[in-house]
Amino acid sequence: MAEFAPVPDFALGPEIPESGYHVTELGGGAYGITSGMVNTVFLVTKNGVVVVDAPPDLGEALLAGIGEVAPKPITHLIYSHAHADHIGSAHLLARDDLKIISHELTARFIKEAHDDDRPLPNETFTGTRSELSSDGERFVLEYTGDWHQPGNLFIHLPEQKVLTAIDSFTVKNAPFFRLLFSARVPAYFAAMDQMLEYDFETVVSGHMALFGTPEDVQTNREYIRDLRTAATEALCAVDLREAAAAAGVPDNNKQARLKVWMDTPPALAELTDHH
Ligand SMILES: [Zn+2]
Numbered sequence: 001m002a003e004f005a006p007v008p009d010f011a012l013g014p015e016i017p018e019s020g021y022h023v024t025e026l027g028g029g030a031y032g033i034t035s036g037m038v039n040t041v042f043l044v045t046k047n048g049v050v051v052v053d054a055p056p057d058l059g060e061a062l063l064a065g066i067g068e069v070a071p072k073p074i075t076h077l078i079y080s081h082a083h084a085d086h087i088g089s090a091h092l093l094a095r096d097d098l099k100i101i102s103h104e105l106t107a108r109f110i111k112e113a114h115d116d117d118r119p120l121p122n123e124t125f126t127g128t129r130s131e132l133s134s135d136g137e138r139f140v141l142e143y144t145g146d147w148h149q150p151g152n153l154f155i156h157l158p159e160q161k162v163l164t165a166i167d168s169f170t171v172k173n174a175p176f177f178r179l180l181f182s183a184r185v186p187a188y189f190a191a192m193d194q195m196l197e198y199d200f201e202t203v204v205s206g207h208m209a210l211f212g213t214p215e216d217v218q219t220n221r222e223y224i225r226d227l228r229t230a231a232t233e234a235l236c237a238v239d240l241r242e243a244a245a246a247a248g249v250p251d252n253n254k255q256a257r258l259k260v261w262m263d264t265p266p267a268l269a270e271l272t273d274h275h
Helices: 060-069 104-113 177-181 185-197 214-237 240-246 254-273
Strands: 022-027 030-034 039-044 049-052 074-078 099-103 123-125 129-134 137-142 154-157 162-164 202-204
Touching: 022 060, 030 060, 030 202, 039 060, 039 154, 039 162, 039 202, 049 060, 074 129, 099 104, 104 123, 177 185, 185 214, 202 214, 214 254, 240 254
Parallel strands: 049 074, 074 099, 099 123, 162 202
Antiparallel strands: 022 030, 030 039, 039 049, 129 137, 137 154, 154 162
Protein backbone atom coordinates (compact mmCIF):
# COMPACT_ATOMS: atom_id res chain seq x y z
CA MET A 1 0.00 0.00 0.00
CA ALA A 2 1.28 3.46 -0.90
CA GLU A 3 2.30 5.80 1.87
CA PHE A 4 2.17 9.55 1.45
CA ALA A 5 4.26 12.12 3.30
CA PRO A 6 2.33 15.14 4.59
CA VAL A 7 2.30 18.16 2.26
CA PRO A 8 4.56 20.83 3.80
CA ASP A 9 2.75 23.88 5.20
CA PHE A 10 4.41 26.29 2.77
CA ALA A 11 2.88 24.40 -0.17
CA LEU A 12 -0.70 24.41 1.13
CA GLY A 13 -2.04 27.93 0.70
CA PRO A 14 -5.30 29.20 2.19
CA GLU A 15 -8.05 26.91 3.48
CA ILE A 16 -10.96 26.79 1.03
CA PRO A 17 -14.26 27.62 2.77
CA GLU A 18 -17.58 25.79 2.26
CA SER A 19 -18.39 28.12 -0.63
CA GLY A 20 -15.75 26.27 -2.66
CA TYR A 21 -13.61 29.26 -3.55
CA HIS A 22 -11.09 31.70 -2.13
CA VAL A 23 -10.44 35.12 -3.69
CA THR A 24 -7.10 36.95 -3.39
CA GLU A 25 -6.78 40.63 -4.26
CA LEU A 26 -3.81 41.10 -6.59
CA GLY A 27 -4.03 44.90 -6.97
CA GLY A 28 -5.28 47.31 -9.63
CA GLY A 29 -8.65 45.56 -9.91
CA ALA A 30 -7.15 42.10 -10.50
CA TYR A 31 -8.20 39.14 -8.38
CA GLY A 32 -7.02 35.55 -8.18
CA ILE A 33 -9.61 32.88 -7.44
CA THR A 34 -8.98 29.26 -6.48
CA SER A 35 -10.96 26.12 -5.65
CA GLY A 36 -7.84 24.66 -4.05
CA MET A 37 -7.32 22.45 -7.10
CA VAL A 38 -7.52 25.01 -9.92
CA ASN A 39 -7.03 28.76 -10.02
CA THR A 40 -7.46 31.64 -12.40
CA VAL A 41 -7.70 35.44 -12.55
CA PHE A 42 -10.27 38.13 -13.31
CA LEU A 43 -10.02 41.87 -13.72
CA VAL A 44 -12.72 44.30 -12.68
CA THR A 45 -12.96 47.22 -15.11
CA LYS A 46 -15.13 50.32 -14.96
CA ASN A 47 -18.14 48.68 -16.59
CA GLY A 48 -17.56 44.97 -16.33
CA VAL A 49 -15.32 42.03 -15.64
CA VAL A 50 -12.75 40.29 -17.84
CA VAL A 51 -12.19 36.64 -16.90
CA VAL A 52 -9.46 34.22 -17.89
CA ASP A 53 -10.83 30.67 -18.22
CA ALA A 54 -13.76 28.99 -16.46
CA PRO A 55 -12.53 25.83 -14.71
CA PRO A 56 -15.19 23.19 -13.86
CA ASP A 57 -13.64 22.60 -10.44
CA LEU A 58 -14.77 26.16 -9.65
CA GLY A 59 -17.94 25.97 -11.74
CA GLU A 60 -20.66 28.23 -10.30
CA ALA A 61 -18.22 29.31 -7.56
CA LEU A 62 -16.39 31.39 -10.19
CA LEU A 63 -19.56 33.44 -10.71
CA ALA A 64 -20.13 33.67 -6.95
CA GLY A 65 -16.55 34.85 -6.39
CA ILE A 66 -16.78 37.48 -9.12
CA GLY A 67 -20.21 38.60 -7.91
CA GLU A 68 -18.93 39.01 -4.38
CA VAL A 69 -16.15 41.37 -5.52
CA ALA A 70 -17.96 43.21 -8.30
CA PRO A 71 -21.61 42.76 -9.24
CA LYS A 72 -20.94 43.71 -12.87
CA PRO A 73 -21.49 41.87 -16.14
CA ILE A 74 -18.74 39.62 -17.48
CA THR A 75 -17.79 41.29 -20.76
CA HIS A 76 -14.82 39.19 -21.91
CA LEU A 77 -13.67 35.62 -21.43
CA ILE A 78 -10.12 34.77 -22.51
CA TYR A 79 -9.23 31.11 -23.03
CA SER A 80 -5.67 30.36 -21.90
CA HIS A 81 -5.77 27.07 -23.84
CA ALA A 82 -8.29 24.42 -24.87
CA HIS A 83 -8.13 21.89 -22.02
CA ALA A 84 -11.50 21.13 -20.42
CA ASP A 85 -10.18 21.26 -16.83
CA HIS A 86 -9.62 25.00 -17.38
CA ILE A 87 -12.44 26.10 -19.68
CA GLY A 88 -15.07 23.37 -19.26
CA SER A 89 -17.41 25.67 -17.34
CA ALA A 90 -17.38 28.40 -19.99
CA HIS A 91 -20.98 27.56 -20.91
CA LEU A 92 -22.03 28.96 -17.51
CA LEU A 93 -20.75 32.38 -18.57
CA ALA A 94 -22.03 32.34 -22.13
CA ARG A 95 -24.53 34.97 -23.22
CA ASP A 96 -25.09 36.82 -26.48
CA ASP A 97 -22.73 39.72 -26.04
CA LEU A 98 -19.92 37.91 -24.22
CA LYS A 99 -16.66 38.21 -26.15
CA ILE A 100 -14.76 34.93 -26.02
CA ILE A 101 -11.16 35.35 -27.10
CA SER A 102 -8.49 32.76 -27.87
CA HIS A 103 -5.69 31.87 -30.20
CA GLU A 104 -6.89 30.33 -33.45
CA LEU A 105 -5.23 26.99 -32.59
CA THR A 106 -7.23 26.82 -29.36
CA ALA A 107 -10.42 27.42 -31.34
CA ARG A 108 -9.45 24.54 -33.61
CA PHE A 109 -9.04 22.13 -30.67
CA ILE A 110 -12.40 23.19 -29.25
CA LYS A 111 -14.09 22.73 -32.60
CA GLU A 112 -12.72 19.18 -32.82
CA ALA A 113 -13.87 18.37 -29.27
CA HIS A 114 -17.60 18.97 -30.07
CA ASP A 115 -18.16 19.91 -26.43
CA ASP A 116 -21.14 22.15 -25.60
CA ASP A 117 -19.51 23.08 -22.29
CA ARG A 118 -16.72 24.86 -24.19
CA PRO A 119 -18.38 27.42 -26.49
CA LEU A 120 -16.33 28.41 -29.51
CA PRO A 121 -14.47 31.71 -29.24
CA ASN A 122 -15.93 34.57 -31.28
CA GLU A 123 -12.63 36.47 -31.52
CA THR A 124 -9.42 34.68 -32.44
CA PHE A 125 -5.97 35.73 -33.55
CA THR A 126 -3.13 34.07 -35.42
CA GLY A 127 0.59 34.57 -34.93
CA THR A 128 2.34 35.40 -31.70
CA ARG A 129 0.68 38.45 -30.19
CA SER A 130 -2.58 40.26 -29.61
CA GLU A 131 -3.77 42.99 -27.28
CA LEU A 132 -7.12 43.42 -25.65
CA SER A 133 -8.29 46.68 -24.20
CA SER A 134 -11.41 46.94 -22.08
CA ASP A 135 -12.38 50.21 -20.36
CA GLY A 136 -8.76 51.30 -20.75
CA GLU A 137 -7.37 48.16 -19.09
CA ARG A 138 -4.77 46.30 -21.14
CA PHE A 139 -4.22 42.60 -21.66
CA VAL A 140 -1.28 41.37 -23.72
CA LEU A 141 -1.84 37.88 -25.15
CA GLU A 142 1.28 36.11 -26.35
CA TYR A 143 1.81 32.76 -28.01
CA THR A 144 5.52 32.03 -27.63
CA GLY A 145 5.60 28.29 -28.31
CA ASP A 146 3.90 25.00 -27.55
CA TRP A 147 5.13 24.76 -23.94
CA HIS A 148 1.85 23.14 -22.85
CA GLN A 149 -0.49 22.81 -25.83
CA PRO A 150 -0.50 24.50 -29.26
CA GLY A 151 -2.31 27.84 -28.88
CA ASN A 152 -1.43 28.25 -25.17
CA LEU A 153 -1.14 31.87 -24.09
CA PHE A 154 0.77 34.01 -21.70
CA ILE A 155 -1.73 36.67 -20.61
CA HIS A 156 -0.02 39.73 -19.18
CA LEU A 157 -1.73 42.54 -17.30
CA PRO A 158 1.06 45.13 -17.46
CA GLU A 159 -0.53 47.73 -15.17
CA GLN A 160 -1.37 45.17 -12.48
CA LYS A 161 1.95 43.33 -12.95
CA VAL A 162 0.11 40.02 -13.17
CA LEU A 163 1.23 37.25 -15.51
CA THR A 164 -1.20 34.44 -16.27
CA ALA A 165 0.54 31.29 -17.48
CA ILE A 166 -1.97 28.49 -17.02
CA ASP A 167 -0.41 25.01 -16.69
CA SER A 168 3.13 26.35 -16.78
CA PHE A 169 4.17 25.10 -13.33
CA THR A 170 2.78 24.49 -9.84
CA VAL A 171 3.66 27.09 -7.20
CA LYS A 172 5.65 25.63 -4.23
CA ASN A 173 5.20 22.19 -5.76
CA ALA A 174 7.07 20.01 -8.21
CA PRO A 175 5.50 20.34 -11.67
CA PHE A 176 2.72 17.84 -12.30
CA PHE A 177 3.99 14.67 -13.93
CA ARG A 178 5.40 14.75 -17.48
CA LEU A 179 5.93 18.49 -17.05
CA LEU A 180 2.15 19.02 -17.06
CA PHE A 181 1.87 16.92 -20.24
CA SER A 182 3.91 19.45 -22.17
CA ALA A 183 3.33 19.18 -25.92
CA ARG A 184 6.98 20.06 -26.52
CA VAL A 185 9.56 19.74 -23.76
CA PRO A 186 12.19 22.13 -25.22
CA ALA A 187 9.44 24.78 -25.43
CA TYR A 188 8.60 24.05 -21.79
CA PHE A 189 12.18 24.84 -20.79
CA ALA A 190 12.14 28.00 -22.91
CA ALA A 191 8.84 29.07 -21.33
CA MET A 192 10.46 29.51 -17.91
CA ASP A 193 12.94 32.01 -19.43
CA GLN A 194 10.15 33.73 -21.39
CA MET A 195 8.06 34.15 -18.25
CA LEU A 196 10.92 35.82 -16.43
CA GLU A 197 11.16 38.43 -19.19
CA TYR A 198 7.76 39.85 -18.24
CA ASP A 199 7.37 42.62 -15.69
CA PHE A 200 5.21 40.94 -13.04
CA GLU A 201 4.83 40.51 -9.30
CA THR A 202 2.22 37.73 -9.33
CA VAL A 203 1.97 34.69 -11.57
CA VAL A 204 -1.29 32.77 -11.89
CA SER A 205 -0.32 29.28 -13.01
CA GLY A 206 -3.60 27.39 -12.99
CA HIS A 207 -3.44 24.81 -10.21
CA MET A 208 -3.65 24.58 -6.42
CA ALA A 209 -4.41 27.37 -3.96
CA LEU A 210 -1.31 29.54 -4.26
CA PHE A 211 -0.30 32.33 -6.61
CA GLY A 212 3.40 32.73 -7.31
CA THR A 213 6.20 35.23 -7.73
CA PRO A 214 9.10 35.51 -10.18
CA GLU A 215 11.16 33.66 -7.55
CA ASP A 216 8.78 30.68 -7.80
CA VAL A 217 9.32 30.59 -11.57
CA GLN A 218 13.08 30.60 -10.96
CA THR A 219 12.70 27.71 -8.49
CA ASN A 220 10.76 25.69 -11.04
CA ARG A 221 13.40 26.48 -13.66
CA GLU A 222 16.15 25.19 -11.35
CA TYR A 223 14.10 22.11 -10.54
CA ILE A 224 13.55 21.15 -14.18
CA ARG A 225 17.21 21.77 -14.98
CA ASP A 226 18.14 19.32 -12.19
CA LEU A 227 15.52 16.93 -13.57
CA ARG A 228 17.08 17.15 -17.03
CA THR A 229 20.55 16.43 -15.60
CA ALA A 230 19.28 13.42 -13.61
CA ALA A 231 17.34 12.11 -16.62
CA THR A 232 20.38 12.45 -18.88
CA GLU A 233 22.54 10.58 -16.35
CA ALA A 234 19.96 7.81 -16.04
CA LEU A 235 19.67 7.49 -19.83
CA CYS A 236 23.45 7.18 -20.12
CA ALA A 237 23.70 4.67 -17.26
CA VAL A 238 21.09 2.24 -18.57
CA ASP A 239 22.01 -0.32 -21.22
CA LEU A 240 18.66 -0.83 -22.85
CA ARG A 241 19.50 -4.25 -24.33
CA GLU A 242 20.63 -5.48 -20.93
CA ALA A 243 17.49 -4.06 -19.35
CA ALA A 244 15.29 -5.94 -21.85
CA ALA A 245 17.23 -9.15 -21.23
CA ALA A 246 17.03 -8.72 -17.45
CA ALA A 247 13.26 -8.26 -17.72
CA GLY A 248 13.05 -11.47 -19.77
CA VAL A 249 11.51 -9.78 -22.80
CA PRO A 250 11.50 -12.09 -25.85
CA ASP A 251 13.44 -10.59 -28.80
CA ASN A 252 10.38 -10.58 -31.03
CA ASN A 253 8.16 -8.66 -28.61
CA LYS A 254 9.08 -5.17 -29.76
CA GLN A 255 6.29 -3.45 -27.82
CA ALA A 256 7.41 -5.01 -24.53
CA ARG A 257 11.03 -4.02 -25.28
CA LEU A 258 9.88 -0.47 -25.88
CA LYS A 259 8.04 -0.47 -22.56
CA VAL A 260 11.14 -1.68 -20.70
CA TRP A 261 13.17 1.01 -22.47
CA MET A 262 10.68 3.63 -21.33
CA ASP A 263 10.46 2.40 -17.74
CA THR A 264 14.05 1.55 -16.83
CA PRO A 265 15.73 5.01 -16.82
CA PRO A 266 13.03 6.60 -14.59
CA ALA A 267 13.21 3.56 -12.27
CA LEU A 268 16.98 4.03 -12.02
CA ALA A 269 16.64 7.79 -11.48
CA GLU A 270 14.15 7.04 -8.69
CA LEU A 271 16.60 4.61 -7.03
CA THR A 272 19.47 7.12 -7.18
CA ASP A 273 17.14 9.65 -5.60
CA HIS A 274 16.56 7.54 -2.49
CA HIS A 275 20.12 7.63 -1.14
ZN1 LIG B 1 -3.89 22.16 -19.74
